[in-house]
Amino acid sequence: MEIIAAWAFFAALVGYMAATFNRSGFLYFVLSLILSPVVGLIVLLISGKKTDKPTPATHVKCPECRELVLKDASKCKHCGCALVPQ
Numbered sequence: 001m002e003i004i005a006a007w008a009f010f011a012a013l014v015g016y017m018a019a020t021f022n023r024s025g026f027l028y029f030v031l032s033l034i035l036s037p038v039v040g041l042i043v044l045l046i047s048g049k050k051t052d053k054p055t056p057a058t059h060v061k062c063p064e065c066r067e068l069v070l071k072d073a074s075k076c077k078h079c080g081c082a083l084v085p086q
Helices: 002-020 025-034 037-047
Strands: 059-061 068-070
Touching: 002 025, 002 037, 025 037
Parallel strands: none
Antiparallel strands: 059 068
């Protein structure tokens, strides 16, 4: 019984770590629960942190609606305002 509790605890720990890496905590929890917490941790460490947040190098604010759009965009996807690519 202790082994099952420890397995679930470590699977939950991997799920928590995945959430801090901006990954799906529930998905990694289930993966760790089914396969192994060690396998889940290895997959998480190989996949690394997810960094898809907009940065000033990749996005600018639309002058009309102030929403973030890609720097190369010619038209705002939110309001349709024409943009000058930078």
